[in-house]
Amino acid sequence: MISEKTITDFIYREAELLDTMQWQAWLDLFHPEGRYWIPLEWQQQDPVLQPSLMYEDLLLLKVRVERLAGERTFSQKPKSRCHHLLQAPQIVACDTTAGIFKARTSYIYTETRGDMLERYSGWASHDLVEVGDALKIKLKRVDLVNFDAPFGNIQLFM
Amino acid sequence: MTKYGRNAHAIAALVREAEVHRDVYVDPEIFELEMEHLFPNSWVYVGHASQLSKPGDFITANIGRQPVLASRHSDGSIHVFYNRCPHKGVKIASEPCGSTGKFFRCPYHAWSFKTDGSLLAIPLKKGYEGTGFGDTQASEGLSKVRNVVIYRDFIFARLNDDGVSFEDYFGESLSTIDNMVDRSPEGKLAVEATPIRYMHTCNWKMLVENQTDTCHPMVAHESSAGTAVRVWKREQGDSTEVPMAVQLYGPFMSPYEFYEQSGIRIWPNGHGHTGVANSIHSNYQDIPGYLHQMVAAYGETRAHEILGEIRHNTVYFPNIMVKGAVQILRNFVPIAVDKTLVESWVYRLVGAPDKLYERALMYNRFINAPTSIVGHDDLEMYERAQEGLKSNGNHWVNLRRLYESHEEQDVTAVINGTSERQMRNQFYAWAKFMTMDMDKRVEAAE
Numbered sequence: 001m002i003s004e005k006t007i008t009d010f011i012y013r014e015a016e017l018l019d020t021m022q023w024q025a026w027l028d029l030f031h032p033e034g035r036y037w038i039p040l041e042w043q044q045q046d047p048v049l050q051p052s053l054m055y056e057d058l059l060l061l062k063v064r065v066e067r068l069a070g071e072r073t074f075s076q077k078p079k080s081r082c083h084h085l086l087q088a089p090q091i092v093a094c095d096t097t098a099g100i101f102k103a104r105t106s107y108i109y110t111e112t113r114g115d116m117l118e119r120y121s122g123w124a125s126h127d128l129v130e131v132g133d134a135l136k137i138k139l140k141r142v143d144l145v146n147f148d149a150p151f152g153n154i155q156l157f158m
Numbered sequence: 159m160t161k162y163g164r165n166a167h168a169i170a171a172l173v174r175e176a177e178v179h180r181d182v183y184v185d186p187e188i189f190e191l192e193m194e195h196l197f198p199n200s201w202v203y204v205g206h207a208s209q210l211s212k213p214g215d216f217i218t219a220n221i222g223r224q225p226v227l228a229s230r231h232s233d234g235s236i237h238v239f240y241n242r243c244p245h246k247g248v249k250i251a252s253e254p255c256g257s258t259g260k261f262f263r264c265p266y267h268a269w270s271f272k273t274d275g276s277l278l279a280i281p282l283k284k285g286y287e288g289t290g291f292g293d294t295q296a297s298e299g300l301s302k303v304r305n306v307v308i309y310r311d312f313i314f315a316r317l318n319d320d321g322v323s324f325e326d327y328f329g330e331s332l333s334t335i336d337n338m339v340d341r342s343p344e345g346k347l348a349v350e351a352t353p354i355r356y357m358h359t360c361n362w363k364m365l366v367e368n369q370t371d372t373c374h375p376m377v378a379h380e381s382s383a384g385t386a387v388r389v390w391k392r393e394q395g396d397s398t399e400v401p402m403a404v405q406l407y408g409p410f411m412s413p414y415e416f417y418e419q420s421g422i423r424i425w426p427n428g429h430g431h432t433g434v435a436n437s438i439h440s441n442y443q444d445i446p447g448y449l450h451q452m453v454a455a456y457g458e459t460r461a462h463e464i465l466g467e468i469r470h471n472t473v474y475f476p477n478i479m480v481k482g483a484v485q486i487l488r489n490f491v492p493i494a495v496d497k498t499l500v501e502s503w504v505y506r507l508v509g510a511p512d513k514l515y516e517r518a519l520m521y522n523r524f525i526n527a528p529t530s531i532v533g534h535d536d537l538e539m540y541e542r543a544q545e546g547l548k549s550n551g552n553h554w555v556n557l558r559r560l561y562e563s564h565e566e567q568d569v570t571a572v573i574n575g576t577s578e579r580q581m582r583n584q585f586y587a588w589a590k591f592m593t594m595d596m597d598k599r600v601e602a603a604e
Binding site (some may be wrong): 008035040041048049050051052053054057059060062063064066067070072073074075148149150151152153154155 | 352353354355356357358359378380381382384385388389390393401403432436452498499504512515516519522523527528529530533534537538539542
């Protein structure tokens with residue numbers, strides 16, 4: 001039975017997997033049709049016909065993960081690391097009958113590489129579905145507070 | 159002490175045969191001289207007329223160090239001004255785009271201006287009576303950029319009053335813009351999306367050079383495009399349809415022979431393009447319904463002619479690159495000697511299927527975004543170059559690939575696609591437009 005606590009634990013676990021660079025375990029959290037989305041416009045509705053910073057399916061996320069470990073991935077020499085500082089997730093929907101589970105989490109994300117440290121603030125919206133006994137990510141959407149700023153490289157996952 | 163200011167000879171000496179001196183990338187004085195001479199002497203992209211669809215719409219931009227403002231006037235005409243109030247210098251518009259209504263109003267003292275720049279009103283006007291205000295430049299309103307040309311909705315401006323005409327400056331190179339516009343069944347492009355912005359800690363010219371550098375994709379992008387191809391081969395299973403994403407990534411891994419045969423065309427004044435005979439954009443899957451629309455609009459022959467012209471990257475000197483086949487323009491905006499803002503714009507082909515726009519937006523975020531793995535590969539190389547050029551081991555950057563002695567300058571030619579000649583072509587233009595007005599200014603100062 002999916003409870004609000006199950007959803008909250010899931011979101012903390014997801015951030016922990018990213019922070020500890022357990023990429024494969026992170027990919028396993030996604031539903032086969034799952035998407036990871038970072039919009040480029042305020043309150044964006046359409047990931048396809050409006051511009052986004054990222055809108056990736058599982059194949060593309062696998063490419064990213066595999067690339068991070070590549071021998072000739074020069075932008076990862078030295079490697080990046082990341083840190084998520086999460087506020088308590090707000091449960092937006094937890095409807096076990098309809099199978100709709102949604103949460104919104106405000107957080108600060110830090111990505112570092114070499115001597116550089118970059119900080120981003122935003123909100124993650126998780127749309128989750130129940131598969132067997134577990135939750136899977138149907139959509140992880142990251143709305144940055146400064147989505148329109150000119151960023152340098154963002155190499156890991158927010 | 160300045161080393162290069164008012165010294166056309168020293169600047170010209172930075173470009174020799176097939177090498178350029180590292181100072182063109184790392185010397186802050188050279189950067190300031192580019193802002194003072196190179197950009198004002200060149201025709202620089204300001205924006206697209208579709209961003210100014212109604213009277214009162216405006217956009218802001220920079221040409222070199224100069225903030226400018228473009229607006230649509232009530233009679234439909236487009237004007238470009240220096241973005242400063244003639245009174246105390248306050249910027250009139252601070253947003254990238256917007257609508258000002260019938261007039262601009264300075265937020266400091268409420269001087270107001272018509273959308274053609276002329277002075278509309280000053281509060282307490284009688285305080286200026288008998289002061290000779292009418293004889294001042296301020297009484298004319300916003301200072302106009304006199305040389306503005308709108309070519310098929312692309313707004314270009316040259317800040318210096320004297321210089322090479324628009325037609326002489328771009329010449330045949332405008333064929334890439336023509337092709338991009340003609341790809342719309344209605345012959346029209348529209349900016350609907352905000353640009354992807356990406357801050358690069360490197361000199362702006364490294365980005366421009368990279369647009370016609372065909373010897374790096376299979377090396378630098380092995381990590382991104384190479385991995386994409388490998389993962390797809392492994393994961394595709396029984397799938398016969400190649401996803402759009404893999405169609406976009408895959409061609410980056412084409413072998414040297416592919417790029418050699420694709421060819422590069424150079425034009426006078428530093429313009430040039432890759433992908434003459436073939437390009438990395440050639441083998442995308444057809445979008446259902448599109449060809450039919452094009453044939454209906456242009457007729458069979460002309461439609462195929464338009465769609466058969468599939469250029470890769472067209473460099474418009476000094477600082478934009480146009481990709482006609484995927485409707486993208488990248489603007490390399492110089493901020494400092496080692497800092498460049500990259501704005502990547504996508505145009506919608508008016509009247510064409512949504513799928514084409516979807517593909518263009520996808521290409522833009524796959525290749526040109528701060529979250530793009532292909533972009534990460536490139537920026538890493540630029541940053542390493544910016545660092546490495548500090549080395550005293552060698553002061554010169556080598557551009558000798560497929561160099562022929564007594565290479566003609568300011569000509570049109572089609573050459574081997576792995577040549578570094580387009581980079582030499584750019585540096586020849588760089589020296590020309592850097593020094594064009596320098597001797598004259600020296601004389602004026604003496």
